[in-house]
Amino acid sequence: MSSVRVERLYKIFGPQPAEKVRLLKQGSDPADLVAGGTTAAVVDATFTVAEGETFVVMGLSGSGKSTLIRMVNGLLAPTDGAVFVDDVDVTHMSTRELRTVRQQKMSMVFQHFALFPHRTVLDNAGYGLRVRGTDEREIIERAGEALRLVGLQGWEQRYPQQLSGGMRQRVGLARALATGTDVLLMDEAFSALDPLIKREMQDQLLELNAQLAKTIIFITHDLNEAMRLGDRIAVMRAGRIVQIGTAEDILRAPADDYVAEFVQDVDRSRVLTAAAIADRDATPADGAVPVPGSTPLKDLFALMSDRAEPLLVVDERQRPLGVVTPAAVFAALSHREETSDA
Numbered sequence: 001m002s003s004v005r006v007e008r009l010y011k012i013f014g015p016q017p018a019e020k021v022r023l024l025k026q027g028s029d030p031a032d033l034v035a036g037g038t039t040a041a042v043v044d045a046t047f048t049v050a051e052g053e054t055f056v057v058m059g060l061s062g063s064g065k066s067t068l069i070r071m072v073n074g075l076l077a078p079t080d081g082a083v084f085v086d087d088v089d090v091t092h093m094s095t096r097e098l099r100t101v102r103q104q105k106m107s108m109v110f111q112h113f114a115l116f117p118h119r120t121v122l123d124n125a126g127y128g129l130r131v132r133g134t135d136e137r138e139i140i141e142r143a144g145e146a147l148r149l150v151g152l153q154g155w156e157q158r159y160p161q162q163l164s165g166g167m168r169q170r171v172g173l174a175r176a177l178a179t180g181t182d183v184l185l186m187d188e189a190f191s192a193l194d195p196l197i198k199r200e201m202q203d204q205l206l207e208l209n210a211q212l213a214k215t216i217i218f219i220t221h222d223l224n225e226a227m228r229l230g231d232r233i234a235v236m237r238a239g240r241i242v243q244i245g246t247a248e249d250i251l252r253a254p255a256d257d258y259v260a261e262f263v264q265d266v267d268r269s270r271v272l273t274a275a276a277i278a279d280r281d282a283t284p285a286d287g288a289v290p291v292p293g294s295t296p297l298k299d300l301f302a303l304m305s306d307r308a309e310p311l312l313v314v315d316e317r318q319r320p321l322g323v324v325t326p327a328a329v330f331a332a333l334s335h336r337e338e339t340s341d342a
């Protein structure tokens with residue numbers, strides 16, 4: 001398994017980039033550099049993605065997400081800072097070394113599928129392996145297995161134009177999975193899909209990753225998608241990461257007005273969980289019904305409607321975490337909860 005660490009990463013487009021980084025480090029405002037033809041696309045980004053974690057980078061168009069992910073996979077050289085994969089600095093490698101790391105550790109899934117129209121689904125799924133020089137029998141075996149994982153068994157000999165958009169993206173995903181790399185980089189991978197198909201793909205990714213435990217960096221401009229998929233989310237604004245946290249952290253304690261505005265339309269009943277709002281000091285009533293801490297608030301209503309006493313919230317091993325009252329649920333849904341202990 002692999003982890004990814006990004007340390008004080010900068011990308012400046014325009015003249016004298018190193019000098020601009022120096023100015024930014026001294027506290028200059030990126031907006032002041034624009035007049036000189038400079039874009040500070042990524043400014044001082046630092047984060048670590050743990051093994052098996054899904055880390056979502058979310059932000060509006062132009063906030064620097066693609067530039068960031070392109071530096072992680074080595075397609076763009078940072079102006080300053082470093083990227084480590086499994087504690088190995090990949091920023092200062094030769095092109096050859098970098099290619100090897102990319103092939104062994106990272107696969108990318110793109111928004112527009114990047115499939116070859118004149119190659120079969122199986123051939124497309126095996127493409128990443130072919131580039132790595134894998135022998136033909138193994139390619140067929142591994143690409144076939146990856147297609148099975150994404151639910152495209154039986155479609156191996158079809159061509160991309162015979163598939164729907166969602167199925168094409170599955171081929172893109174299968175191509176990344178077939179390579180067997182631990183790290184998946186997904187750049188707006190589901191953004192071109194219709195809402196229903198998009199949701200299906202999100203479900204499939206969650207299901208697959210419960211089995212495969214890949215380390216995923218997922219780029220999106222869609223906050224709901226970020227909250228569904230991300231173990232943690234980094235919110236970017238004008239090149240800077242303004243907040244990193246779980247969906248619940250971000251919803252309950254947005255770092256600034258920008259993030260608060262982003263989250264205001266999120267359906268809190270789907271994101272907030274019983275564990276997040278449980279009163280840990282209250283004593284549960286005898287016979288209180290246990291509910292898993294991961295239960296979203298929307299699912300508590302049905303449980304609460306037929307009983308008067310508070311629910312007992314428990315962890316995965318059935319140990320008590322606290323109690324939840326209807327008043328706490330309503331307070332959380334109407335943004336009136338205490339966030340000081342969140």
Ligand SMILES: Nc1ncnc2c1ncn2[C@@H]1O[C@H](COP(=O)(O)OP(=O)(O)OP(=O)(O)O)[C@@H](O)[C@H]1O
Nearest residue numbers: 013039041059060061062063064065066067068221
């Ligand atoms: N090659 C380049 N040369 C000059 N400026 C660039 C280049 N690539 C990106 N930029 C600028 O850097 C900033 C960040 O762009 P980036 O594409 O990383 O943002 P993004 O959040 O991925 O947006 P989108 O979702 O629209 O791709 C933008 O202002 C963009 O215009």
